[in-house]
Amino acid sequence: MAILQYAYPMNLPNHEHFMDLALREADRAASAGEVPAGCIIINTAPHRDMPVGAVIGRAHNQTELLKDPTAHAEILAITQAASALGDWRLTDTILYVTKEPCPMCAGGIILGRIPTVVYGVPDPKRGGALSVFNILDHPNLNHRCEVITGVMEQQCRDILQSFFRERRTKHTPNPDGNQQTDTRNQND
């Protein structure tokens, strides 16, 4: 599954530490009524005056706020990281995200040449990394990622489940007395 194309340059990162930062972003999304996914990108090689391990992208879902279907945590963080590095090639970075990237975000990760992706909880319905679409490790694409899964998986799952549970219970009965159901996908 995992294809290691790039060796870590020096200190091995503490994946739990950075996933915890991503979870804080997911919390901020939930508080704003957004699907709780959070993303952190760090740099893994000295760059200008930036130390190794510096956070160069930090975002949560903002699709509702921005009225933008592409405003997923990963895409926003990738844009920030590219701006911080002054380069669209994010070849010395690690991307942390609380849930498995969707196909769009997996595509962005490939286009940015991000070598390592760490995610918490898989998305068996429409995951774009490995679960449904194997975009991060596909032989027909010009870049493949090392993928590390299951980091703080339970916390990443809990925040999603509690968000959707709360959203379902908020719905009031319609005039027919039937409970309205939310048909939106759980992984916007």
Ligand SMILES: [Zn+2]
């Ligand atoms: Zn996405």
